[in-house]
Each structure stands twice: as C-alpha cells, then as structure tokens.
Amino acid sequence: MDVFLDTFLNAEVLAQYAPSILQGALVTVLLSLLIVVFGVAFGAALACLRSYRLPGVGAVIVIFADVFRALPPLVLILLIFFGLPNIGVVLSAPVVLFLVLSLVLGAFAEEIVWAGITATPKGQWEAARSTGLSFTQALIWVVLPQAMRMVIPPLTNRAIAITKMTALGMVIGVPDILGQASTAQSFSANASPLTLAAIAYVVLFLPFVIASRWLEARFARPVR
C-alpha cells in the first residue's frame, strides 16, 4: 500500500509539480477552446458551402472530410511537425496541434452539420423561398438554425472526443497538461504527476460530458 501511495500519490512530488501542471491545464483549456471554435465554424462553413451543390465542390469537401476522419490525428501531427520544416515551413508545436485537431474536428463537424441540413424538411426551404428569401438567406435564417439544433448532441460528443486529443501534443512537446506531467514524471522518477494530470483532465472535461448529457436530453425533444 505504501509503495502504491508513494508511486501514484507522493505528496512531496504532487506539491512540487502542481504549479506546472496547472500551467499545462491553462494551455489545454486555451487550445481546446480554439479548436472547438475553429473546428466547428470551419465544419459548418464547409457544410453550408456543400449545400450550394456547385459542380466539383461537394466532391472536394467529401474527400477532405473522409481523409481527415480516416487518418489517426497522431499521424497528421507527426507528419506536419517533422515534415513541414523540410520544405521550409516551421510551425511551433502548439500551432501544429491546433491546426491538425481543428481540421479533424472540422471534418467531423462538416459531416454532422451536413446531416442536419439534409434532415431539415424540404418544406422549410420552400416556405422560405416562396417569401422571396434567397438561397443563402433561407440557409442562414431558416435551415441552419434548425439543423444546428438537431446536431448539437453529436457535435458536442465529437468536440469532447477531439479536444481530449490535445494530450497527443505531448509527443511534439506541447506544454499542455500531459506534456507538463510527463516532463515532471521523468524528472521526479515518480508517477504522481500523471495522477495529477488525470485528475486535471477529469476536472476539466467532466463538466462538458455532463453538459452533453443534458443537451442530449434537451434536444431529444422535437425542435421548436
């Protein structure tokens, strides 16, 4: 038991590295927020663009969405972080992490929002267009608000799943929660910082998981 406590909950180590993990938490929160905002906005924008059914555009969007949903984000992170400098583009580790996860979330969000747009009844388009709204106005004021409501639960789940992947930043040296904890773990030769990291993740993400449960219950009722 002593060995267990000493390994995972060493008070001295915990106290020493708590500040740096707190700093890591700040990085994780900031990155997550940016990824959610840009990822969802980018995905929704792609879905809207796709709704115009311009020749060729839909195919390009589908290829992007399928490739970025198929590739493991870690592969993309390594590819960009270690590959791009060879052609003269040097991006910092947090920027690479932000870019990759935003694009991946964008790919999923595009598919989810697109499903919402196509699930909106045709009569909504017709009513809007019959009053003189243009296609774009009908999309913005009538279809998108309904589509977004419909897809909030799957979108929230996906956003949580993707933002958790900020932990992958560790492999390229992003000083997020896991990055800080892992550094602390190698200095202290003790797993307690990782315990702290786990606690930090739960504290940060549990409210969102609970919120998604609530959203799901709320939006499971018919749209009004």
Place this chain on the structure above:
Amino acid sequence: MPAPAPPALDIRRLHKSFDTETVLNGIDLSLTISEMVFVLGPSGSGKSTMLRCCNRLEEPDSGEILIEGDPVTGPSVDLNRMRQRIGMVFQAFNLYPHLTALGNVKLALRRVQKKDPSEAEELAREALSSVGLSEKTSQYPNQLSGGQQQRVAIARALALRPRVMLFDEPTSALDPELVGEVLAVMRDVKSQGMTMLVVSHEMKFAREAADRVVFMDGGRIVEEGPPEQIFSHPKQPRTQAFLARVSS
C-alpha cells in the same frame, strides 16, 4: 381610353414533365383582380404542380406566367423580387419551428423587404391580428393547433402584401373541426380584394366562395365555369365522374 388592366395572374401554355411523365400539358388560365378561382381534380391531375409553377418552386418546361403583366418566368426575372408579389400557403403549413408566430411573419419583412425592426414588428402584428391571432404572437408553432398554424402561415404570406395568393390544399392536413377557422380567414382575405388561386377539396366552400371553378385532369383544364354550373351541371363526362366520386 386607357388600356384594360392586365390579369392579376396569367398562365399561358404551361408545360411541365417529370422525367418522362407529362404533368402539365398546356395550361391556360387567367385570373382577374380580386378573383377567387378553385382548382379541382383527381390526384395526379397536376393541380399542385400548376400552383407551384406560378412562383417557380417547380420550374416550368415551357410557357409563361405573368403577375399583373410582369413576367415571373424567363431568364432576366428577379425571382426573389417577384415572389414577394405571390404569397403561398402550403398543405403542411411549413412554419419555421425555431421562431415564434411573430418571428415567422417578421422574417421576410426584415430580410427581404428590409423593413426596420419596429416597422416589421408592427406589420407582423397587424398581419397576425388580421387572422385573429393577436394573442398568439409569442407562441412557437408546436404550441399552436393546426388551424392556428395555418393562419400564421397565411399571415406570413399576407404580411408581404402580395398581389396574388396561392393556396395548396390549405385544409387537407387539418382535423375536421379546425377546417372552419382557416376557411373563415380565406373568406376574409377574399373580401379584402385578394386574387386567390386555390387547390382544395373543400367542395362546399368552393361552391359558396369561389368566383370560378376549374376542373383539371391529365395535366389539362377539362372544364371551367361558375361554381353553380360546374357543380350542378357539369358538361364534361370526366367532371361528372369526378364529382360523382367525391360526393358519394
């Protein structure tokens, strides 16, 4: 002498097919100002398609549609502008579920006609009160009965001050006890001098309220005339057969 006013709605040689099936096979129909014309016919006769061609929710294959002499069809037409002159009421109401009754009516006033917020609000309240719903402005569609929803939909179309109103089976989705309130509103709209083209199975209402009844079958107008003539003394065998079927 001034030239006679052009018809409120003029449909000329309208043709429409879906794939290989001809749905409209040369429709000519013209409505004078303030006229209420009822369109009857078996399902698949092209009634709804004809109506939907009038504001180009369906694109006609050929033919012309004119509103007060101005073309709705043709490449140089500003369609969103013309559509404001043609109100449409749908069988399934098609209210926007995320907006209140007032929001439903206000949307096109704000976004299409670019009224400022207070004017749009006032016009929308006026339109809702004209269909007897001034108490329901802040309700969402799912808080309203079917009859009330359809009245909101009528108000939404009327608020834009259209020159012609199209009704596509406006009472077909309603419980029988709710039909009356919608017909009462339609009667009211007519008394204000609106030109109305109505596809409906409400024979009794057609007989009482319509100025003219048109019977369609197989994508053509088979017979037309005053309601009394069509209902009591139909000339064409197809009209007679249809009326016998629906009245039995």
